[in-house]
Amino acid sequence: MLIEIRKEHFDAYTEIQLYLNSMKAEGKYGATASFVGSMRDFNEDKKVTHMTLEHYPGMTEKHLNAIAKEATEKWKLLDVLILHRIGKVKIGEDIVLVATWSAHRKEAFESCRMIMEQLKSSAPFWKKEQTTKGSHWVDKNTVGY
Amino acid sequence: MQVSVKYFASLRELMGEASSVIDIEENTPVSKLWQSILASKNIEFDNVMMSVNMEYVKSEYQLKAGDEVAFFPPVTGG
Numbered sequence: 001m002l003i004e005i006r007k008e009h010f011d012a013y014t015e016i017q018l019y020l021n022s023m024k025a026e027g028k029y030g031a032t033a034s035f036v037g038s039m040r041d042f043n044e045d046k047k048v049t050h051m052t053l054e055h056y057p058g059m060t061e062k063h064l065n066a067i068a069k070e071a072t073e074k075w076k077l078l079d080v081l082i083l084h085r086i087g088k089v090k091i092g093e094d095i096v097l098v099a100t101w102s103a104h105r106k107e108a109f110e111s112c113r114m115i116m117e118q119l120k121s122s123a124p125f126w127k128k129e130q131t132t133k134g135s136h137w138v139d140k141n142t143v144g145y
Numbered sequence: 146m147q148v149s150v151k152y153f154a155s156l157r158e159l160m161g162e163a164s165s166v167i168d169i170e171e172n173t174p175v176s177k178l179w180q181s182i183l184a185s186k187n188i189e190f191d192n193v194m195m196s197v198n199m200e201y202v203k204s205e206y207q208l209k210a211g212d213e214v215a216f217f218p219p220v221t222g223g
Contacts, residue, residue, distance in 0.1 A: 096222070123223075124196075
C-alpha cells in the first residue's frame with residue numbers, strides 16, 4: 001500500500017505503472033480499478049486559471065490511511081495506491097489518484113469508489129481557485145452518488 | 146489549562162492567524178471554545194468542522210490540557 005501527499009506534479013498513469021512494477025504481483029490480480037481527478041479550466045461557469053490545494057499535515061495522512069484500511073477490511077484487496085496533490089496545481093494536472101487491485105472486478109470497483117468518496121467527504125484538503133475574476137475558496141464538493 | 150488551536154483555509158484567512166494557544170477550563174466542550182473564539186474575533190462562520198488531536202469530534206467533546214484543536218471549513222479535496 002502506498003499513500004502519499006505530493007507537492008509536485010505527477011502523472012497518474014505513470015504512477016500506476018511504476019507502482020505495478022514495484023508490486024511484483026503479476027498473475028496475482030485480475031482486476032485494477034483506478035480513479036484520476038484532474039484540474040479543469042472551468043467551474044460553475046467561471047474560467048479557472050489555476051488552483052492551490054491546502055491540507056492539514058498529519059491529519060490528512062492519518063485519514064487517508066484510515067480510509068484505505070477500512071477498504072482492505074471490507075474487501076479482499078491485493079493493494080491500494082492513493083496519491084493527492086497539494087500546492088499550486090495547473091490546468092490539466094492530476095489532483096488525485098486512487099487505484100485498487102483485487103482478484104475480481106467487484107472488489108476493485110467498489111473499493112476504489114468508496115475510497116474516493118470518503119476522501120472527498122472527510123480527508124482534510126481545501127481548494128482555492130484562481131479565476132480570471134479573482135480567487136475564492138471552493139465551499140463544497142459536488143455530489144458523487 | 147491550555148490547548149493549541151489551528152485554523153485552515155478560508156477560516157485561517159478570516160482569523161488572520163494559522164494557530165494560537167488558548168487558556169480554557171478543563172472539560173470545556175469544543176463548541177464552547179469555538180463560540181468564545183467567534184465572539185472574541187467578532188466574526189461569524191457557518192458549517193465549521195472540528196477536530197481534536199487529528200480526529201473529527203462532536204461539538205460536545207470535552208477538551209483536555211494539551212489537546213490540539215482544529216477548526217476548518219467543509220473539506221474539498223479530490
